[in-house]
Amino acid sequence: MKIADNRARHSTLAAICCRRTANSGRAAATQRERHEADARSQNANQKCTCAPATWSSTRIHRAPVTMPGIMAATTAVPLEETLVIVGVGLIGGSIAAAARRRGLARQIIGVGRNPERLEQARQAGFLDAVVTDPATAGPNAFIVFCTPVNHIAAAVERILPRLPAGAIITDAGSTKRRMCEALADWAGRDPTFLGSHPIAGSEKQGFEHADPELFAGRTCVITPLSGHRPADITRVRRFWAGLGMTVVSLSPAEHDQALASTSHVPHVVAAALADSLSESDRRLTGTGFASTTRIAAGDPDLWTAILCENAGPVADGLLRLQARLGDFERALRAGDVPALKSLLQTAKTKRDALDG
Incomplete structure (x- = not known):
């Protein structure tokens, strides 16, 4: 189309x-x-x-x-x-x-x-x-x-x-x-x-x-x-x-590809993070955890439908995210402080640009 x-x-x-x-x-x-x-x-x-x-x-x-x-x-x-x-x-x-x-x-x-x-x-x-x-x-x-x-x-x-x-x-x-x-x-x-x-x-x-x-x-x-x-x-x-x-x-395809990155993958990440919280750690959560997982409170039926409709782009986005998480994991296990700081600085720069 x-x-x-x-x-x-x-x-x-x-x-x-x-x-x-x-x-x-x-x-x-x-x-x-x-x-x-x-x-x-x-x-x-x-x-x-x-x-x-x-x-x-x-x-x-x-x-x-x-x-x-x-x-x-x-x-x-x-x-x-x-x-x-x-x-x-x-x-x-x-x-x-x-x-x-x-x-x-x-x-x-x-x-x-x-x-x-x-x-x-x-x-x-x-x-x-x-x-x-x-x-x-x-x-x-x-x-x-x-x-x-x-x-x-x-x-x-x-x-x-x-x-x-x-x-x-x-x-x-x-x-x-x-x-x-x-x-x-x-x-x-x-x-x-x-x-x-x-x-x-x-x-x-x-x-x-x-x-x-x-x-x-x-x-x-x-x-x-x-x-x-x-x-x-x-x-x-x-x-x-x-x-x-x-x-x-x-185009419809461009929309779905972009929204997978800006909305649908973030929802899956918020849901996974909320689900990973243990009962014993719940009393130690602060505003950071609450704000990061806020969207996980969305209607599960609604979000199941959204994710099913855009399954391919969302799955691809999760693979890209896994690769970036792997970069963090390797830097931590190797004690590579410069690499870790570089990853965080790059993320901060991109996040700050959203408010610019």
């Missing part, structure tokens, strides 16, 4: 991923983009084997509820008429909260299999309405899948044929190659699917931990294919930029 915009490479991703502050000119640019998008909308009417998600057609609609802190800032010109979030957990809830605060959509609809949880999210102010079938959301909907990555492709394939023209589906999944390959035939069609990965998150779960500023100053990777229409690429790019993110384009 060819990428529509291949200017951003791995070095760009590594340099941007750890940015914590938004560009000072982003607010003005985003406002211009919203006006352009409003004009546009007026002119155009694996190996993991978990069971796929399913939805019924039940619709629940209530008047919107104001959530303190989320409704603090809205604009008169929303980017999208209808934003649909499939899976209103930490990420989905944070997208809803951020879109609400920034005025990116006139209506925010939540989709899921648990009407009770959806209604709780609506009562908390994240949503204007809830449904259990994303295909009932209406025309020109902007749909974001925030479900486990091993469910997304199959669910999207079932929904796309039932969507009206003008709808677009993207996602927030941590892996891209398998998903984009499965949905490649929809590139350039209307409705369509175009992959995304907002690189932000937490080890916590549930919309109760949602943060409307979770995405501000962070990076979102989009993975357009050669068949995607420029207007669809622009629409997806503008949405994530509207949440305060820096948007870069990579």
Whole structure:
């Protein structure tokens, strides 16, 4: 698969991923983009084997509820008429909260299999309405899948044929190659699917931990294919930029290779380190151990799916890490102080650069 915009490479991703502050000119640019998008909308009417998600057609609609802190800032010109979030957990809830605060959509609809949880999210102010079938959301909907990555492709394939023209589906999944390959035939069609990965998150779960500023100053990777229409690429790019993110384009394979190094291997390392702690040593742990293993507290089901979807690049990354650990081991056993210091200095220099 060819990428529509291949200017951003791995070095760009590594340099941007750890940015914590938004560009000072982003607010003005985003406002211009919203006006352009409003004009546009007026002119155009694996190996993991978990069971796929399913939805019924039940619709629940209530008047919107104001959530303190989320409704603090809205604009008169929303980017999208209808934003649909499939899976209103930490990420989905944070997208809803951020879109609400920034005025990116006139209506925010939540989709899921648990009407009770959806209604709780609506009562908390994240949503204007809830449904259990994303295909009932209406025309020109902007749909974001925030479900486990091993469910997304199959669910999207079932929904796309039932969507009206003008709808677009993207996602927030941590892996891209398998998903984009499965949905490649929809590139350039209307409705369509175009992959995304907002690189932000937490080890916590549930919309109760949602943060409307979770995405501000962070990076979102989009993975357009050669068949995607420029207007669809622009629409997806503008949405994530509207949440305060820096948007870069990579091929699905490039994305998965890079994220294996920057996210997936680190999670395995944190899990292995946490698992290696003996009961007798637990009382002696400090902030260093806690911060190094923090992400190991993530949902095991979610991370099993991510690792299965990106198994090859993650396994390769672990081999490279084992080789570097071997360098440390040999320096220690040989009492080679200069070699040990050199390894530590190189690591410090690279780590310091992340904050630069």
